[in-house]
Amino acid sequence: MNDAETLFVALRQSADDDVVDMLERMVRDAPDHALNKMNALDLAASEGLDEERVIAALLNAVGLGIFEMTWNVMCPSCAGVLSANKSLKTLDRAQYSCAFCAAGYDTTLDNLVEVTFTVSPRVRKIAAHSPDELSAAEYYRQIFWSSAIDLPADLEKLLREVTLEMVDLPPGERAILSLQLPKGTLIVFDPVTHTAQFLDVGGEEASDRQNLSVIFNKVDVPVDTVALRPGPLRLALENRTESRVLPAVWVANQVLDDLLKRRKPVLTAKRLLTNQTFRDIYxxxxxxxxxxxxxxxxxxxxxxxxxxxxxxxxxxxxxxxxxxxxxxxxxxxxxxxxxxxxxxxxxxxxxxxxxxxxxxxxxxxxxxxxxxxxxxxxxxxxxxxxxxxxxxxxxxxxxxxxxxxxxxxxxxxxxxxxxxxxxxxxxxxxxxxxxxxxxxxxxxxxxxxxxxxxxxxxxxxxxxxxxx
CATH class of the missing domain: 3.30.70.1230 (Nucleotide cyclase, GGDEF domain)
Structure with a gap:
């Protein structure tokens, strides 16, 4: 009997067999992304299981080291994760800001903080354990967005409809993009550093090439808007961090609005604090x-x-x-x-x-x-x-x-x-x-x-x- 099998035998002492069977099957057979940032309520609904019993089993599984629990501060507007925390103890800010939405939110436990579960690397190593190796689309799916957003299976296809360009930029590197700007609102955004630059594109079409530079570092700077004209743009991107960044030029169109409206119920911090199993363990x-x-x-x-x-x-x-x-x-x-x-x-x-x-x-x-x-x-x-x-x-x-x-x-x-x-x-x-x-x-x-x-x-x- 291997370590994982031993742990699941122990889990059966404190959780329902049907739920343990489902979790054991997932750890053995599910694709990597299904074992990352698991949404307990969505999981219960898809498997036809009682929510409270699924939550209780996952909490007991965390205690045994099968899964890890994360408290994600998420943006109510775009469902992006603003801060991922292993414990509520590290939620120490009165307000969190979303650069992608250029909005700030007071810290409350009602709907701002979700609780998710990820398989432990001691049980199964998955791609999300090495986020720097994920593709841009999978980084958005598995790291940036919370479990509240209902993403399509073919996310790469959808991203092509809402972005003009997307770059994988190694640490210390620069990239030059030549773009043809359409009228409307564009957002230069990196999900790793949460850096954003809004572009308000309007007026007469530019005859000469326009220039813009965006630097990615770990310094929080206010999100601002640059007025540009439709037409050619030379966009210089510079990564001054010690890890790769994934900047993209987003188009604020109807497809993006529809994507961000696709939501699923999540296990909120408030609900978990009113859960008896959670109180008994923590x-x-x-x-x-x-x-x-x-x-x-x-x-x-x-x-x-x-x-x-x-x-x-x-x-x-x-x-x-x-x-x-x-x-x-x-x-x-x-x-x-x-x-x-x-x-x-x-x-x-x-x-x-x-x-x-x-x-x-x-x-x-x-x-x-x-x-x-x-x-x-x-x-x-x-x-x-x-x-x-x-x-x-x-x-x-x-x-x-x-x-x-x-x-x-x-x-x-x-x-x-x-x-x-x-x-x-x-x-x-x-x-x-x-x-x-x-x-x-x-x-x-x-x-x-x-x-x-x-x-x-x-x-x-x-x-x-x-x-x-």
Missing amino acids: RTETLAIGQRLKILSLTFLFSDLKDSTALYERVGDLVAFDLVNEHFRLLQEIIASERGAVVKTVGDAVMATFETPDRAIAAAIRMREAMSDLGAERQHQSLHLKMGIHEGSCLAVTLNGQQDYFGQTVNVASRVQGLADSRSIVVTESVVENVHARALLETNGLTPTLRHVALSGIADKVLVYDIS
């Missing part, structure tokens, strides 16, 4: 001490057992301890199945996060019923949960040695839970207004009832709704 290793990363929208659920002190007194410590432990097990199982994650427990209380409000409500409804069933099963009818849900922006941080969240959204969610009685779920206006959450409540025949309350320590008025 609870203390996600963020650096003092690091703060913004999330624009995250849903928090707080729960607490009602009258748990009286429960201990009524049934005794041993029985109560067993009930509380079973309650935690059931809640974590339900939360994970609704694509959420338990952030922490304090006493009999649980703090959990979900990517969207509807997932939190779905979990809360199931948690309420599970506690009723558990109480009936153990003949303790008073086993009830008080739950509160709120959605909003927050900061992902490290607190007390583990990945946690900070901000007013967390405070409000905690206070809202305190308003709940034995079987009610109290939610805020932002939760009820979510279109998917409203549809879920209607499907379950539940009508939220508005309450006007003041929350301790919260200056602004907060509208809350009872779901009973």
